[in-house]
Amino acid sequence: MVTPGEYLSFLDARLPGLVAGAHLHGSHVLDDVVPGSDLDIVIELSSAAEVPAFEGADVAVVPAGSLEKPVFDVTPLAGEITPVLWQQLRTAGQTVRGARPTCPGTAADVEDYCRSNLVSYWTPLFDQVRVAPEVPRDGIVWVGLGPARLWHTIRTGEIVSKSRAGELAAARWPDLPILDVVSVRRGSPAELTAVHTRATVELFDRIMADVTT
Incomplete structure (x- = not known):
């Protein structure tokens, strides 16, 4: 499993003096590191450069100072940035280099992103799962x-890990074997x-009904 120190040493050797900031998010800050977890990290560069790939690191790259702006005003150099990422960096992120960012944003931006992602990404994916x-x-x-x-997040504004989200969904719908999925994760x-595949489809349908009522 990649550590922040290992990854930053790798970057510093290849981009000397350019890494102005580094900020962890994801499983490492949400107490959900599991076998196979990536290192989720946002890198700030003082000058634009291509960041080389590193196995086990899921990286978003932005110009230095970008994390003091609303996410919609930032064009990443690599990777994806979202209102959810900004909120996570603001509330739970861990800064391992540079100053802790402010990542301005609103709860409405986060909720709108989550609702849109359920429709644009997850709905087509579940259309495939239903017939797979x-x-x-x-x-x-x-x-x-x-x-x-x-x-x-839509219901509460809180950002939680995948495992915790599964536990919360299982508590809401105890007839579905979602805790088995959490255990495997x-x-x-x-x-x-x-049986578990069908349960995930049923869970998705219930989630969509719950967030649209």
């Missing part, structure tokens, strides 16, 4: 827990079957 003859184990975890994070060798 088989969904791999990792795929069931992905589709089972991703929408639950957006559902919880956390490293359980248990099998996930077609």
Whole structure:
């Protein structure tokens, strides 16, 4: 598993003097590091440069100072930036180099992004899941827990990990075997079957109904 120190040493050797800021988000700051977790990090560069790929690091790159602006005013140099990322950096992010950012934004921006993402990304994906003859184990975890994070943020404004979102969805709909999916994400060798695939579809349908009422 990649550490922030390892990744920054890699960047400093290839982009000497350019890495002005580095800020962690994702599983490392949400207490949800599991086998195979990437290092989720935002890098600020003092000058535009191509950041080389590094296995195990999921990187967004922005010009230095960008994290003091609304996300809609920033053009990333690499990777994706969203209102949810800005809120996470503002509230739970961990700065490992540079000054802690302000990442200005509003709760309405975050909610609008979550609702839009459920429609634009997750709905077409579930159209495929509904007719797929088989969904791999990792795929069931992905589709089972991703929408639950957006559902919880829409309802409460809070950003939680995939595992926590699964626990919250399971508490809301205890008839669905979502805790099995959470357990597998956390490293359980248990099998996930077609029953779990159907449960993720049902969960998604319930989430969509819940956030549109």
